Amino acid sequence: xxxxxxxxxxxxxxxxxxxxxxxxxxxxxxxxxxxxxxxxxxxxxxxxxxxxxxxxxxxxxxxxxxxxxxxxxxxxxxxxxxxxxxxxxxxxxxxxxxxxxxxxxxxxxxxxxxxxxxxxxxxxxxxxxxxxxxxxxxxxxxxxxxxxxxxxxxxxxxxxxxxxxxxxxxxxxxxxxxxxxxxxxxxxxxxxxxxxxxxxxxxxxxxxxxxxxxxxxxxxxxxxxxxxxxxxxxxxxxxxxxxxxxxxxxxxxxxxxxxxxxxxxxxxxxxxxxxxxxxxxxxxxxxxxxxxxxxxxxxxxxxxxxxxxxxxxxxxxxxxxxxxxxxxxxxxxxxxxxxxxxxxxxxxxxxxxxxxxxxxxxxxxxxxxxxxxxxxxxxxxxxxxxxxxxxxxxxx
Numbered sequence: 251x252x253x254x255x256x257x258x259x260x261x262x263x264x265x266x267x268x269x270x271x272x273x274x275x276x277x278x279x280x281x282x283x284x285x286x287x288x289x290x291x292x293x294x295x296x297x298x299x300x301x302x303x304x305x306x307x308x309x310x311x312x313x314x315x316x317x318x319x320x321x322x323x324x325x326x327x328x329x330x331x332x333x334x335x336x337x338x339x340x341x342x343x344x345x346x347x348x349x350x351x352x353x354x355x356x357x358x359x360x361x362x363x364x365x366x367x368x369x370x371x372x373x374x375x376x377x378x379x380x381x382x383x384x385x386x387x388x389x390x391x392x393x394x395x396x397x398x399x400x401x402x403x404x405x406x407x408x409x410x411x412x413x414x415x416x417x418x419x420x421x422x423x424x425x426x427x428x429x430x431x432x433x434x435x436x437x438x439x440x441x442x443x444x445x446x447x448x449x450x451x452x453x454x455x456x457x458x459x460x461x462x463x464x465x466x467x468x469x470x471x472x473x474x475x476x477x478x479x480x481x482x483x484x485x486x487x488x489x490x491x492x493x494x495x496x497x498x499x500x501x502x503x504x505x506x507x508x509x510x511x512x513x514x515x516x517x518x519x520x521x522x523x524x525x526x527x528x529x530x531x532x533x534x535x536x537x538x539x540x541x542x543x544x545x546x547x548x549x550x551x552x553x554x555x556x557x558x559x560x561x562x563x564x565x566x567x568x569x570x571x572x573x574x575x576x577x578x579x580x581x582x583x584x585x586x587x588x589x590x591x592x593x594x595x596x597x598x599x600x601x602x603x604x605x606x607x608x609x610x611x612x613x614x615x616x617x618x619x620x621x622x623x624x625x626x627x628x629x630x631x632x633x634x635x636x637x638x639x640x641x642x643x644x645x646x
Contacts, residue, residue: 259386273605280603286632287605288620291430291581293498295552295623301497304545308538318537323524325352325506325535329544333506336547341479349510351523352535352543355503356466356492357383361530363488363507364391364422366522367460372421377407379584379614381430381464393421397613405432405575405584406440409447416451422460423448427477428467431612431619432584433577435475445484452486458514461487466505467580469496469550472557475578485512488519493543495580498551504539556581559622559629566633571645581623584609588643592618598642602635 252260269289276285308317324330330347337343353359368374370392376384378397388395398415401408407425425444427436436444448459463480468491471477480487492505509520527534564576564583573586585606589595592608596618599606609617622629640646 269605269607272600276600276603276605283627283631285603285605286624286628286635288622288624288628288632289605289607291621291623293495293500293551293581293623294625295498295555297498298546298549298551300546300549301499301542304542305538308541308545312541317541321534321537323528323534325350326537326540326544329540330506332544333547337508341482343479343481343510345508345510348520349508351507351509351520351527352540353490353505353507353527354532354535355494355500356464356490356505357387358503358527358530358532358535359490359492359505359507360384360387360424360462360464361390362523362526362532363460363462363490363509363519364388364393365526365530366519367391367422368393369421371419373417373419374422374424375412375415375420376424376426377412379405379429379431379609379612379617380424381426382611382613384424400614402586402614402617405429405434406436407444409440409443412444413447413451416447416459418455418457420451420455420457420459422462424462424464425480426464426467428471428475428577428579429582430467430580431582431607431609431614431617432575433580433582434575435471435477435578438476438478441478441480441483448484448486458486460513463487463489465489466492466495470553470556470581471579472553472560473578477579481508481510481512485510486514488513493539496551497543497546497549499539499542502536502539502542504535504543506535506543555626556623559624559626562626562629562633563620563622567636569646570637570640572636572640581621583620583622584614585618585620587616587618588640588645590616592616595643599635599639602639604632604635604639 273287327347330350334345368391372393374388378400398412489508494500587595607619
């Protein structure tokens with residue numbers, strides 16, 4: 251018999267599982283081309299050609315034993331140094347290999363750093379709406395996640411509520427910008443005020459509060475949007491990055507943590523992260539993917555494709571009477587549900603062969619997430635269905 255805790259986790263994932271099954275059911279009835287699945291954040295754009303070529307070159311030229319063997323739990327030192335230098339060149343920072351830990355995607359990195367930082371009962375804050383798996387990652391380390399209520403006009407963080415929620419047990423804050431599910435980029439003004447609040451609270455409570463910046467969508471920005479590099483605004487910042495979206499490599503599970511020397515207890519955190527990588531069972535990030543990342547760390551995926559999907563979908567939804575903050579990054583839109591209970595709207599959408607995700611899955615009822623990292627045909631062919639649904643709710 252499985253544990254009680256695992257039973258709760260299985261039940262909590264039932265909506266996602268049901269949506270996957272519903273997509274298969276509808277595709278079998280109507281044909282896959284007539285089902286418009288906007289539920290998953292799985293990149294539709296292939297990895298850059300340089301990624302494929304790097305894999306071929308490494309397979310042909312590298313010593314197989316070295317290419318596929320163990321290395322330091324932190325990852326290959328030359329890989330970490332190459333990526334550190336790339337970060338320094340882009341953001342004016344001063345990192346070296348010692349400040350980086352190669353991780354099994356951003357998710358692996360978050361689990362590692364939370365394992366390092368949290369004692370049982372420690373509090374972690376995040377801003378709703380937020381990636382639902384943060385609940386599990388924090389719980390895995392014995393902590394308790396608390397969500398700051400959303401500010402739904404712009405979806406910039408609700409800093410007034412945030413300031414009131416910080417207490418002596420607050421050990422970390424997780425932010426995600428560009429944001430999943432809203433596509434919003436947190437402004438420099440927001441980041442500066444957030445850093446100021448954290449500095450004041452550290453002094454008030456005599457504690458260290460770590461800001462964990464979860465950044466899988468950093469490279470996916472539009473209309474000249476700029477994503478501030480948070481280590482430059484608050485010294486107790488740790489950055490978690492993934493190549494899943496920037497290089498369309500989600501299945502290769504490769505990312506890294508940046509742990510600056512300026513952190514409180516930096517030596518212990520850097521050493522602890524390498525140990526946590528091992529004891530959590532990751533041991534080390536995938537060897538081949540590490541070397542590919544080093545060779546391709548300045549490449550980007552085809553952002554223009556996502557941007558065109560964004561424009562087509564956003565403009566059409568506005569025309570049909572839907573309400574949505576225009577995404578500045580990532581590949582998601584967070585649509586206000588025409589029905590008070592967005593679960594009703596999701597069910598109505600299914601009748602038009604549209605699959606979207608309920609906002610309560612991200613801690614924000616009354617909205618739905620649309621993931622537009624899909625084919626152009628899916629976006630264009632879905633528009634009559636969105637229009638018919640809008641007519642059903644008398645939006646037009």
